[in-house]
Amino acid sequence: MATQSSAYEGDFQGERAVWLKHGPYEAALLPELGGNLILFRDAEKGFKYLREPEEGEMEDFKANPGIYGIPVLIPPNRYDGGKFAWEGKVYELPVNETDRGNHLHGYMHKLPWTVEYIKGDEHESVVIVSQKVSDGHLYKQYFPFDFTVTLRYTLNADGLHQQVTIVNDGKENMPNLLAFHTAINAPFVPGSQASDYTFKVTIGERREMDERMLPTGRFQPLCPEEERMKTDGVSPYFAEMDNHYTASPQNGRNRMELTDNRTGDVFVYDVGTSYKHWMIWNNGASGKFFCPEPQTNLVNAPNMAGLPAEEIGLFGLQPGERWEETSSFYALKR
Numbered sequence: 001m002a003t004q005s006s007a008y009e010g011d012f013q014g015e016r017a018v019w020l021k022h023g024p025y026e027a028a029l030l031p032e033l034g035g036n037l038i039l040f041r042d043a044e045k046g047f048k049y050l051r052e053p054e055e056g057e058m059e060d061f062k063a064n065p066g067i068y069g070i071p072v073l074i075p076p077n078r079y080d081g082g083k084f085a086w087e088g089k090v091y092e093l094p095v096n097e098t099d100r101g102n103h104l105h106g107y108m109h110k111l112p113w114t115v116e117y118i119k120g121d122e123h124e125s126v127v128i129v130s131q132k133v134s135d136g137h138l139y140k141q142y143f144p145f146d147f148t149v150t151l152r153y154t155l156n157a158d159g160l161h162q163q164v165t166i167v168n169d170g171k172e173n174m175p176n177l178l179a180f181h182t183a184i185n186a187p188f189v190p191g192s193q194a195s196d197y198t199f200k201v202t203i204g205e206r207r208e209m210d211e212r213m214l215p216t217g218r219f220q221p222l223c224p225e226e227e228r229m230k231t232d233g234v235s236p237y238f239a240e241m242d243n244h245y246t247a248s249p250q251n252g253r254n255r256m257e258l259t260d261n262r263t264g265d266v267f268v269y270d271v272g273t274s275y276k277h278w279m280i281w282n283n284g285a286s287g288k289f290f291c292p293e294p295q296t297n298l299v300n301a302p303n304m305a306g307l308p309a310e311e312i313g314l315f316g317l318q319p320g321e322r323w324e325e326t327s328s329f330y331a332l333k334r
Helices: 058-063 224-229
Strands: 005-012 015-022 025-030 036-042 078-080 083-086 089-092 102-104 114-120 125-133 147-156 159-168 197-201 203-209 215-220 242-247 254-260 265-271 277-281 289-295 322-333
Touching: 005 025, 005 125, 015 114, 015 125, 015 147, 025 147, 025 159, 036 159, 078 083, 197 224, 197 289, 203 224
Parallel strands: none
Antiparallel strands: 005 015, 005 114, 015 025, 025 036, 078 102, 083 089, 114 125, 125 147, 147 159, 159 322, 197 254, 203 215, 203 242, 242 277, 254 265, 265 322, 277 289
């Protein structure tokens, strides 16, 4: 018997959505609201892996799009005064975190994206969306490079797969600054509580941050619970977290694993090794969701003179060059 699979344009709480379905899995992307892959579910089990807007929450999602689903951040996180230097020039983004005097997260997660491709067959369901920055685009005011960002999401029997590609379409070397502010439900199993959950993630060292949440260039010692994040796991709500860590892949993989210890269900977020940093944010230890955020670059990286570019993930794309990375979301049973 063939696996039921489909990809189609439809609706999600009154908004245009592209739906992907394959076997028990379903996902939906909102092209006009940041290209956000807003939900990933096991419909047969009732599992909701990502934080999605519930009924009545769409206005909150529109006001706070960075804390639902899988928002794409370009450039990610904070930049001192909105400014950053790159190859002898200084670029300036608006200060949108006024209490700290920083620019925060860019605008890609708030802009409409173009749907390039939708396909569903017995093997997989696929959607591709893109953002092309050229003359007339919002980003040209602040980040004056010509480039194209493409997101491909594939749903199949192995789970959800993400491929991101950035191509430099211009004539100047451009910085490649990217992260995903991925919001994971904990609990994701109906009937489970936050206290049933532990997670682990392939972190290395913790960066020291100043009062404006900018890195000082120094490291801080890990507390015992953070050490357990690297080994047998700890509650994602053991304390309030808004922490920046280096990534330290284990067994060739850079990943977060979230375990429901009541049922034995495990949700894996396996990201590429080009992401050299993890931000972990848990919304004040809310007990509902947390965000393990893979980042290519250190917070404020272009302004961190003196730190090795390779270490802080500060790299560029020459004209015509492309950068590509993949991530996967899948379930295990233990």
